[in-house]
Amino acid sequence: FMVYKLEPKSYRDLPYKLGEFGTVYRFEKSGELHGLQRVRGFTQNDAHLFCTPDQLDSVLDETLDLLDIFYKDIGFDNYKFRLSLSDRERNPNKYSGDKEKWKFAEEALRKVLIKRGLEFEEMPGDAAFYGPKIDVQAVNVFGKEDSISTLQLDFNMPEKFDIKYVDVDGSEKQPYVIHRALIGSFERFFAFLIEHHAGDFPLWLAPDQVTIIPISDKHMKYAKEVYESLESNDIRVTLDDRGKSMQSKIRDAEKLKVPYLAIIGDKEIETETVSIRSRLNKEIGLMKKQEFLDYLEEEIRSKKSR
Incomplete structure (x- = not known):
């Protein structure tokens, strides 16, 4: 967000995309640690995509295209989609950001999944306080699900950092921000990948070819x-x-x-x-x-x- 603010942005600069490999730490309790699937230090392939409301559908679609290409390349097909939504009626004070923007974003996420013919489960109340999201749930060899990829709308940080762009009419507006982590964390993803291939990797992925x-x-x-x-x-x-x-x-x-x-x-x-x-x-x-x-x-x- 600080990089975005280094220079003024207009609608012509959007969508604006930034990516990084970010190492993060969580002090997980010893009983919660589980091989590579849950560790205390891990690295995520984070990206933030800044776009106008009119661009939201195409940016989401483009991101799912990238996910589809990536998963096909690695031969990974044991996953499902979950749409995490708000439940404002039960928890009206839980969520950050404008209510109408939430409705617009939730419908955009739902629409792109339907348009692509993807099966998904809607989970009201599972959205983070800062935005709705699409989770990709991998199923491990024991039948347990874990989130390995995320497309997350964020309405909190744009407000905190006062993120703006100049629209075609000259007015300042807040862009929609998508937090994208296609691999989630490298550690958890490789845990699923090793299990999926039972260690018998395709030639291009094999450590020793x-x-x-x-x-x-x-x-x-x-x-x-x-x-x-x-x-x-x-x-x-x-x-x-x-x-x-x-x-x-x-x-x-x-x-x-x-x-x-x-x-x-x-x-x-x-x-x-x-x-x-x-x-x-x-x-x-x-x-x-x-x-x-x-x-x-x-x-x-x-x-x-x-």
Whole structure:
């Protein structure tokens, strides 16, 4: 909000979008801590979107487009939507901001969900005191729901910071502010992501994408050449140069759920190829080094789920 106020804004400057990675802390009680899902220190991918009333529908729609693209890329589909609304009749003094703006914002949130054909549950009374919101609820392996993404209207901070823009008629007006956290916190999101994929990540997400396994020490020189070729092209590759048997190295890599293994022996050196084994399809066969690199890059580019 302070950045927004550094310079005067007109309706031509809106929507105005600011994003940051913000680290925050909560002194959770020990019994409430739960792995990565609930921690005392976490980082959120926060963004604040400032817009006019006429732009609110399109900005919400654009934000849900971004969420849809992101979730499809990571192969995450076990989630639902929740619309958190006010309950002014029961709690008339709970909420900050203008009543008519609340009604306008709540209807805009409802309308964008209906327009996109999304199933959602309305939760009167679940809105924060400063604004209504759309929560994305992930369902973990135990069937429990947790919020992992949020689109939150904020009527409190714009008033506190006296946020304004100059409208087309020259008058000063308060913009609508959307607080957007598509991943929520990185820690909680990765907890759900690990569970969702059971640790078997798509190639583009896998911490180690390829493990190179030389059958014996005499194959090490060529294995290092293959390693350097992949690493120089930004493939996350490891070279297993331990003095263990090939089968033992393969078992270890499979336990780590490495997407691809490149086995190197006499035949591979003679033909300048690598023998590829995939967690998905098991034996793929021999490939030239450049052919294997192209194969990996295409799978990474397409963000194919395993």
